[in-house]
Amino acid sequence: xxxxxxxxxxxxxxxxxxxxxxxxxxxxxxxxxxxxxxxxxxxxxxxxxxxxxxxxxxxxxxxxxxxxxxxxxxxxxxxxxxxxxxxxxxxxxxxxxxxxxxxxxxxxxxxxxxxxxxxxxxxxxxxxxxxxxxxxxxxxxxxxxxxxxxxxxxxxxxxxxxxxxxxxxxxxxxxxxxxxxxxxxxxxxxxxxxxxxxxxxxxxxxxxxxxxxxxxxxxxxxxxxxxxxxxxxxxxxxxxxxxxxxxxxxxxxxxxxxxxxxxxxxxxxxxxxxxxxxxxxxxxxxxxxxxxxxxxxxxxxxxxxxxxxxxxxxxxxxxxxxxxxxxxxxxxxxxxxxxxxxxxxxxxxxxxxxxxxxxxxxxxxxxxxxxxxxxxxxxxxxxxxxxxxxxxxxxxxxxxxxxxxxxxxxxxxxxxxxxxxxxxxxxxxxxxxxxxxxxxxxxxxxxxxxxxxxx
Amino acid sequence: xxxxxxxxxxxxxxxxxxxxxxxxxxxxxxxxxxxxxxxxxxxxxxxxxxxxxxxxxxxxxxxxxxxxxxxxxxxxxxx
Numbered sequence: 001x002x003x004x005x006x007x008x009x010x011x012x013x014x015x016x017x018x019x020x021x022x023x024x025x026x027x028x029x030x031x032x033x034x035x036x037x038x039x040x041x042x043x044x045x046x047x048x049x050x051x052x053x054x055x056x057x058x059x060x061x062x063x064x065x066x067x068x069x070x071x072x073x074x075x076x077x078x079x080x081x082x083x084x085x086x087x088x089x090x091x092x093x094x095x096x097x098x099x100x101x102x103x104x105x106x107x108x109x110x111x112x113x114x115x116x117x118x119x120x121x122x123x124x125x126x127x128x129x130x131x132x133x134x135x136x137x138x139x140x141x142x143x144x145x146x147x148x149x150x151x152x153x154x155x156x157x158x159x160x161x162x163x164x165x166x167x168x169x170x171x172x173x174x175x176x177x178x179x180x181x182x183x184x185x186x187x188x189x190x191x192x193x194x195x196x197x198x199x200x201x202x203x204x205x206x207x208x209x210x211x212x213x214x215x216x217x218x219x220x221x222x223x224x225x226x227x228x229x230x231x232x233x234x235x236x237x238x239x240x241x242x243x244x245x246x247x248x249x250x251x252x253x254x255x256x257x258x259x260x261x262x263x264x265x266x267x268x269x270x271x272x273x274x275x276x277x278x279x280x281x282x283x284x285x286x287x288x289x290x291x292x293x294x295x296x297x298x299x300x301x302x303x304x305x306x307x308x309x310x311x312x313x314x315x316x317x318x319x320x321x322x323x324x325x326x327x328x329x330x331x332x333x334x335x336x337x338x339x340x341x342x343x344x345x346x347x348x349x350x351x352x353x354x355x356x357x358x359x360x361x362x363x364x365x366x367x368x369x370x371x372x373x374x375x376x377x378x379x380x381x382x383x384x385x386x387x388x389x390x391x392x393x394x395x396x397x398x399x400x401x402x403x404x405x406x407x408x409x410x411x412x413x414x415x416x417x418x419x420x421x422x423x424x425x426x427x428x429x430x431x432x433x434x435x436x437x438x439x440x441x442x443x444x445x446x447x448x449x450x451x452x453x454x455x
Numbered sequence: 456x457x458x459x460x461x462x463x464x465x466x467x468x469x470x471x472x473x474x475x476x477x478x479x480x481x482x483x484x485x486x487x488x489x490x491x492x493x494x495x496x497x498x499x500x501x502x503x504x505x506x507x508x509x510x511x512x513x514x515x516x517x518x519x520x521x522x523x524x525x526x527x528x529x530x531x532x533x534x
Contacts, residue, residue: 134462135462136460136461136462136465138460138461138462141513146512146525155510159507163507163508164461164502164503164505164507164508165508166508166509166511167508167510167511167525168510168511168512168513168522168525169510169511169512169513169525170513170520171512171513171514189515189520190513190520193519193520198519198520199520270503273465273499273503274500274503276465277465277468277496277499277500277503280468280469280472280492280496281492281493281496283472283475283476284468284471284472284475284489284492284493284496287472287475287476287478288475288485288486288489291475291478291482291485295482
């Protein structure tokens with residue numbers, strides 16, 4: 001098969017592209033940043049409209065320039081309304097602009113993205129910069145229009161949840177030309193007052209009800225971003241809006257979706273707090289009561305243990321007291337008696353001359369000696385007589401005198417000899433001793449005869 | 456001494472309750488803490504029952520901000 005594809009001439013192709021592009025993009029809006037702006041003698045404006053990744057040539061003819069609200073310059077974020085045109089002799093395509101819009105949604109969006117990127121790079125959105133907001137704020141300062149629905153919403157919720165909180169309203173325009181400036185001034189002034197010690201705000205709340213992106217422009221202001229960044233008081237953004245975020249939301253320490261949402265987030269629920277306090281109070285009292293009960297129980301036990309001992313101790317104490325008392329009495333009586341004797345002795349001593357008494361004693365001692373001597377002598381004589389008589393009696397009954405009359409005593413054994421009183425005590429052939437008045441006999445038993453009486 | 460705020464009081468009360476419940480304190484100390492706790496409860500309750508505070512409007516007068524009572528009619532009808 002032969003290649004049946006049509007072969008264009010350059011002119012044919014270019015014309016075809018031109019009719020396609022101009023037909024397709026005859027009435028469009030493009031958002032971008034102006035750069036490389038130049039204005040030759042013709043008075044027309046040539047520039048490049050660009051974004052991050054692409055660019056397109058644009059021209060704004062002199063006759064269209066009278067409708068401009070402000071002179072375009074490099075870096076401006078704009079939305080261009082116009083059409084695409086192809087310039088055949090150079091094969092260029094460019095944007096022929098009818099009007100420039102500085103505040104259209106697209107332009108704002110672009111400006112927003114650009115600012116966001118820059119501030120992010122500068123570190124204004126860093127999470128570690130976020131200042132904590134006290135969980136139970138005492139004083140909140142609202143920066144808002146005092147007549148708006150936002151302030152009303154906030155106060156209504158705040159007073160329902162935690163009416164004790166002090167709320168101050170710092171009036172500021174929240175939309176229009178002056179809004180950004182007034183918001184900046186409010187944040188800086190509240191900070192100054194705080195530093196001067198005239199305010200003790202726990203947070204600044206930038207409040208605004210809902211609105212279109214354009215209405216919220218003040219909250220995308222770069223100056224305001226820096227002001228929030230510099231604030232030593234935590235800043236809360238409470239701007240109701242449909243779009244995702246404002247710059248203020250990103251810099252703020254806390255972002256609330258709406259003013260009433262901010263009141264809910266910032267303030268505790270009074271009822272919950274009351275319940276919490278009541279719970280703590282209850283727990284504290286119960287713990288303490290249990291503790292005291294335990295101690296009381298211990299004291300009761302100790303008392304019980306001690307009560308057994310307590311009574312004897314009491315008795316002992318009483319007894320000891322009693323004894324001490326008795327002892328004291330006795331001692332006192334004794335002392336008194338001693339004293340009396342001493343007194344008497346002293347009197348006697350005074351009355352009697354001790355020398356006389358001594359002489360008297362000496363005479364009495366001599367007398368006694370004489371009497372003792374006499375008695376002693378008589379006693380000795382008496383005893384001698386008694387002894388002589390006793391000796392006589394003794395002699396009469398002595399076995400020796402019996403022996404003298406011819407009797408003899410037979411004894412046997414060695415050492416301490418045994419007196420023989422019966423023939424049964426000896427055997428024939430046994431040696432015995434016979435004691436006589438003037439000596440003894442060594443004999444041998446030759447016969448043993450028992451007298452019949454002994455059988 | 457730091458200003459006695461509701462928040463401080465509540466934090467302290469929380470701590471005291473926990474300490475008492477732990478039971479590590481001596482009886483004397485416990486009684487002291489309990490006494491303090493009771494005062495804190497009283498303080499918190501007073502704070503919670505306090506009449507609602509007035510909303511005020513901060514206006515610049517002679518270069519300083521002055522507070523004047525705020526009513527919903529303070530502002531205009533716009534916005």
